[in-house]
Amino acid sequence: MAEGSLRLVAFGGLGEFGLNSLALEYSGRLLVIDAGLMVPPAELPGVDMVVPDFQYLAQRADCVEGIVLTHGHDDHTGALSYALAAAPAPVYGGKLTLALAQRRLRERAVAADLHPFAPGEVVELGPFRIHPIRVAHSVFDSHCVIVETPVGNVAVSGDFKLADSGREEERSDVAALAAWGQRGVLALLSDSTNVEWPGHTPGEDAVVPAIEDVFARASGRVFVTCFATALPRIQRIADIASAHGRRIAFVGKRIAENAEAATDLGLLRVPPSQVLAPQSAAALAPGQAAFVLSGSQGEPLSALSLAAVGEHRDIQVGKGDVVVHSARVIPGNERAVARVFDHLCRRGCEVVHGGLARVHVSGHGSRGDLTDMIRLLRPRHFVPIHGEYRMLVQHARLAVEAGVAAEHVHVLDNGHCLRIDAAGACLDVSIPAGRTLIDRGGWDEVDELVVRDRRQLSSNGIVVPVVTVAKKTGQVSSPPEIVTRGLVDADVPSALVEDASRLVLETLAARTPEEHRDLGLTRERVRLELRRYLKKRTQRRPLVVPVIMEV
Helix, strand or coil, X not given: CCCCCEEEEEEECECECXXXXXXXXXXXXXXXXXXXXXXXXXXXXXXXEEEECCHHHHCCXXXXXXXXXXXXXXXXXCCHHHHHHHCCCCEEECHHHHHHHHHHHHHCCCCCCEEECCCXXXXXXXXXXXXXXECECCCCCCEEEEEECCCCEEEECCCCECCCCCCHHHCCCHHHHHHHHHHCEEEEEEECCCCCCCCCCCCHHHHHHHHHHHHHHXXXXXXXXCCCCCHHHXXXXXXXXXXXXXXXXXXCHHHHHHHHHHHHCCCCCCCHHHECCHHHHHCCCHHHEEEEECCCCCCCCCHHHHHHCCCCCCCCCCCCCEEEECCCCCCCCHHHHHHHHHHHHHCCCEEECCCCCCCCCCCCCCHHHHHHHHHHHCEEEEEEECECHHHHXXXXXXXXXXXXXXXXXXXXXXXXXXXXXXXXXXXXXXXXXXXXXXXXXXXXXXXXXXXXXXXXXXXHCEEEEEEEECCCCCCECCCCEEEEECCCCCCCCCHHHHHHHHHHHHHHHCCCHHHXXXXXXXXXXXXXXXXXXXXXXXXXXXXXXXXXXXX
16 A cells, blocks of 8 residues: 555444445545435425535535535435535536536535546546445346545445346446445445345346336236336336336436436437327326326325325325235335325225235345355454444444454444545544435525424424513513414413413513613513423423514
8 A cells, every 4th residue: 555544534324324425535635425415304394305415525626526426316416516615626426426416416516526437437536546346236227336435446436226126227237336345345335225134136137037027917007106216127017017008108208307317328228109298198098007106205295195195186095996005114204105095995995015926026135145245355453333233233243253453343433534545444533424405495504493493383383472562661561372383282371371371470560670772672571481481281392482562
């Protein structure tokens, strides 16, 4: 290894799903790999998305050589516009990856300098040389990225499985991975998503028999919902539909756009004559139509959710139709998906999901794939990435079993920096690595205090005491009105509200001369007294917002 050291800087994706982003830093120059978002959990009400805190990049904007994208999923590309806002830099990725990312950039009116690469090509960026290697995943154009640095070679797996079935562009290039293992790999940063699953993850062909069975026996329309980027899956659905004499429609903006982008690049091969607009497909006889639609996670305004309650403008579902749920349910979405299934069944549909038939296969490698990746690349150091913390720990143990020295396995948290040099590796000074909460369709940053208030409103309600006082004397002009939402029935008078009104009067009567002169002090006194009273009476902490008007 050359003199000097390499730093691995983690912005997100460690101990969580989503927010996948990291940087390699050598001699003050940075290479960013991925810039992903996270779908907000339930405890962040009203937040549209979560993105990494790119403060570290913003402070070193002139030092960023480029941003490399391993594949086109939002948890790896969805925060690209925010990374570019922090540090404008050229962006590199597969053709489909960049096409999908560019659509999001256009939505936010963000310009980017995009450079497509292909397996076997080399991209030189400052002290870094990037070598993309094709890997199998649930979206075309996925890559493991080998980065040559003056200190040694670093492999970032991206999301992968080592499937060897399907078309060439769907198979991992195991020979290329093994060749880099022969050359020497300083560090492997590897996806941990399915480390708890035994064996090997099969290729996309594993879903074909179950989906073929649905088409073979269905007399009505067939609806298949999957992730919008699951283009290898969509290819198989289209092929099966065609074999059974059905024409196909893509329903949902993202699915239609992604299918168009993949078709333009020759990755999705569906004859134009087979594809219809949703309205035209809906007009066909039931046995002649198939639909691929969005909504696999039960999103309220998705095509599947709207169709399930009879509110979609183009398609209807009913008795005799079969709905295939060809996707993994993301943790936290179980209730929403189950609710959609119930609505579909009430309308007479048959619902086929992964619990009944193999209509879905993961895009992530299981323990066997993860072990094989380690043995192919034979890294000196190993860093598990992309997963909850327990998964990182289990992946670290797996690496030791696969032959990596225990002292060379490093489980990191977001914000940690791992310094690697000729002497070994150690933790360096950490960086800020918080989350940025985004609201209003991805435009405004949301303060944590706002989210805290939203949580409080959702669980404890709100109380608004409205009081009118005379401007000259400061005396109360009329009895206080107590407005509540989410605390007691607003239409039914209660002793709680009456007692709260009396408490407000008593608090106003006991004001100090300073509080008489300053309405702000009066509001705060009323807020504190009423909040203390309500907590004692209800064991809840509603948001109290006093309104005091002078007349």
